[in-house]
Amino acid sequence: MVPPVEGGDAALLPEFPRGPLDAYRARASFSWKELALFTEGEDMLRFKKTIFSALEKDPLFARSPGADLSLEKYRELNFLRCKRIFEYDFLSVEDMFKSPLKVPALIQCLGMYDSSLAVKYLLHSLVFGSAVYSSGSERHLTYIPKIFSMEIFGCFALTELSHGSNTKAIRTTAQYDPATKEFIIHSPDFEAAKFWVGNMGKTATHAVVFAKLHVPGDQCHGLHPFIVQIRDPKTLLPMPGVMVGDMGKKLGQNGLDNGFAMFHKVRVPRQSLLNRMGDVTPEGTYVSPFKDVRQRFGVSLGGLSSGRVSILSLAVVNLKLAMAIALRFSATRRQFGPTEEEEIAVLEYPMQQCRLLPYLAAAYALDHFSKSLFLDLVEFQRGLASGDRSARQAELGREIHALASASKPLASWTAQQGIQECREACGGHGYLAMNRLGVLRDDNDPNCTYEGDNNVLLQQTSNYLLGLLAPRVQDGACFRSPLKSVDFLDAYPSILDQKFEVSSVADCLDSAVALAAYKWLVCYLLRETYQKLNQEKRSGSSDFEARNNCQVSHGRPLALAFLELTVVQRFHEHVHQPCVPPSLRAVLGRLSALYALWSLSRHAALLYRGEASDCGLTDRSS
């Protein structure tokens, strides 16, 4: 294991090298070191510094920005780097349990270096590794040390060529054969080929394959995960019956080898079934410890959330990097000015400020949110590990699922749009590959797609909120959730009666003002969505049709506004804690207000429209 960086603040946060940014830095109203310490904490800064210092000194990680690397070479390099990261062993299992935030911090550091590396590492250790660990049982523990030594290299094979979002339509089968005590993994046709599987293209030796489990008598028990060896670890040649290959060039993340695989009646031992959710006896009888389908569903939701929370954190990294590049450029690039002789930095233009600064605020707010949601997830996973089967634990799973499902869209889109704005705001220089904005944009793009298309995921969140409103309207149930993100909705009738009563612009420069407006907005959208859904159903639409017809104009903005409110709320509370150093209060307060107002302003038409409507919920829906 690499020893942590020693020394005091000067070693941890050395001064920037002198340069054209000095003038702007001298004008700052706060100490950047103080802000870094407040945002990260000394222990985390030291951890990140340890990682960066190791990579800086290692020639394998030497950068050649804008280089024209071939696909083959890039994939090879990325694999070697991933292996090296395991060798560095930056994070012990004990550390992981003591400071869980170091897990996303490590992924973020790798993402700062190269998204392809972060994702490759994440897929092997956290996605493949966690799937084996948490979906398997004691008999699968032998895999764990092999995963950390990279003796085997893994991937997670769920998506198929013709089905991604709709997992129920996955068609790979696993038929149990009691005669040999084996499962037969089979792809019925090429549309059922596993597809897009990261690490599968060139390097994975093992895959967690999701397949429909059949036992004799042709009973199907739905999707289950199996650990299947797909390549010989020595030669990397495919195992008999496995047709596996690389999907070729992608728009980005080209260091990652996404692959496809078809299985032709591949026989694996009965023990290959990762049997936490259900198992098959040697004789061929299906057994499951979960009697309650809803509970079983809650457990699987937890797994989905962890992927989405990781993506949230990767999107934030991309946004941060782009902001640093674009803001530094804007502070040094001079163009036009009050006179022909005097040119001013483009950062001085209100246009450039309006284009970039809201995304800077978004980076801070989303960074804080991603950490806090990760800690919520850790709480949930500890509950799972300790066998907590309380109602609170189940509710926590649902709440985190709803938050994670909307936070991946919000963060990946904010990063996507922010990076694009940075690219354009840097003019031609932003278009040069060596300036990295293109790579960031291309590498960020799959965050909008994998682990669920953004627009599809938002439906999970709007459904969650609608699911809470119905019992309230019908039985007067309370809005209550373990993390309290929906508790304010309890007062929705009085919130909807509130009017926006701020008289001056200066009074708006506090995120509390935007927060109040956001609460109104979410109540308004929830009521409108509920009414629209009921109206659709009354006019004869099926549930499927009714939801589809509501999603564009109602469900989608509802889910986004709810998540934005949650991000604003958490950041607002964070920057108004008593422990905030007095010298940072002003700048953090401004960041919080800027993010809140900017996000809110995109709903301005709804705020105007809402003012015109004043009918209560029960009037229409009853």
Next chain:
Amino acid sequence: MVPPVEGGDAALLPEFPRGPLDAYRARASFSWKELALFTEGEDMLRFKKTIFSALEKDPLFARSPGADLSLEKYRELNFLRCKRIFEYDFLSVEDMFKSPLKVPALIQCLGMYDSSLAVKYLLHSLVFGSAVYSSGSERHLTYIPKIFSMEIFGCFALTELSHGSNTKAIRTTAQYDPATKEFIIHSPDFEAAKFWVGNMGKTATHAVVFAKLHVPGDQCHGLHPFIVQIRDPKTLLPMPGVMVGDMGKKLGQNGLDNGFAMFHKVRVPRQSLLNRMGDVTPEGTYVSPFKDVRQRFGVSLGGLSSGRVSILSLAVVNLKLAMAIALRFSATRRQFGPTEEEEIAVLEYPMQQCRLLPYLAAAYALDHFSKSLFLDLVEFQRGLASGDRSARQAELGREIHALASASKPLASWTAQQGIQECREACGGHGYLAMNRLGVLRDDNDPNCTYEGDNNVLLQQTSNYLLGLLAPRVQDGACFRSPLKSVDFLDAYPSILDQKFEVSSVADCLDSAVALAAYKWLVCYLLRETYQKLNQEKRSGSSDFEARNNCQVSHGRPLALAFLELTVVQRFHEHVHQPCVPPSLRAVLGRLSALYALWSLSRHAALLYRGEASDCGLTDRSS
């Protein structure tokens, strides 16, 4: 010259090969052949078919979608292809004059094949070639045949490392030396290096270099264009004193070799000055045929417009290609459905329709607009060529400049956002390089930047409108422009009094309704911008500050709304002509209404806000 494609409609518009799209095609309410004939006309369809057929048969143009081509190889291939296009000689000079729309059509066909090729061809023939032709005089005509035979290969060198948008700050000098009758071209330092020059990186032998012209006595006469040989056409080695090179990898358009150049006291003959705007006598006296600075400025604006109109047309091509890819995918990709057994095409989902169909409508509306604006530009250039120095000709130049300056931003952003939406709407498959959406996005991106940053350009359009309002308010002058795009503003006081009075959704499904709302919106924004500008000035801001402070919240939306209105207006008129075949009226009317309403809906907050304000212009500004 390649002979045009012969044969009747069947050869010109053959049936599509049978496939999974048949079911959707059979459901169409109109004949796609009829629509193609109406949109393009038979002569144009034949011209495009000739080009595509030639490229399809030529192995040099064989495609390998998603291939991992090295930078060097791609640039070499693109140069060879560009040369081959000149050999094909698709468009004679006579044809160009007879059917000027064939010029953008040729560029669009090349852009459909590959943006790098279109831009390389455009830069050499139209940008470099036109600059020599229209900025030079008889003594420069010897270059023209060499340009078309590619005996010499050209580039247009205006931008420098530190200055792009602010051309007044360009610092390359051209000092006249009467002793040798030469100009000395010189780059004072590396910040004055010519930068981003397309074709300069590897292949150009000659450059039109913009430099500050100095005559003895150190008098500076501002920027002038010089034709400078930068490489030996045989060896491609740089000429003495010229340091020239390639800028390396970009986010896209990597077939195009963008370059930089520094000139170290490079001596060129006096005749190298492209002397249409001004000349230097052998003795060293500066002479210019243009006495009126405003007139001279009008002439140069014409040149700028032509670049912007070309970019508009390239952006439209990118959007069209992306739409075809995403819509075809959406009609065949099935995911989820009303029951677990039955999956439906993703195009059936209201969400997918809302994501894609407005961009389809935008492609039609902007395609029509780009052609009509090109024809306006041709009218203007014919006036220039015939020596028309009337007030109308000058006004036409200004109006086209205002339209072109906002149309490049509108089209390049619409394409940028549309392609991104297509990429995401195709899920993972959209992220695979071979499916081309990434290349389209990356190749479209510089359209937002070159020939003027989009946000900077919009200021040209808002300034044009404000410049017309001031004399109206002060002296009661009329709003009149040669193309009549501003004439409606004459009725602004009564337009501002109008209320939106449509009672049903069905009544909105006519672009006339959106048009009326757009007229109100532009009047409203113009009034608000004018008032805000005057208010800024009254409170002590300089003109520079006042304009900067108005641009984000006022000038920018004003310019965009005005251009959108113009696009909607022209498309509305186009699809409501008596010559529209009756069977196409419904579908074209729907496209027009969809584009108009969708564009307008993005200003919804302004429409609500405007309703609340009812004070007249003179009340506040006087």
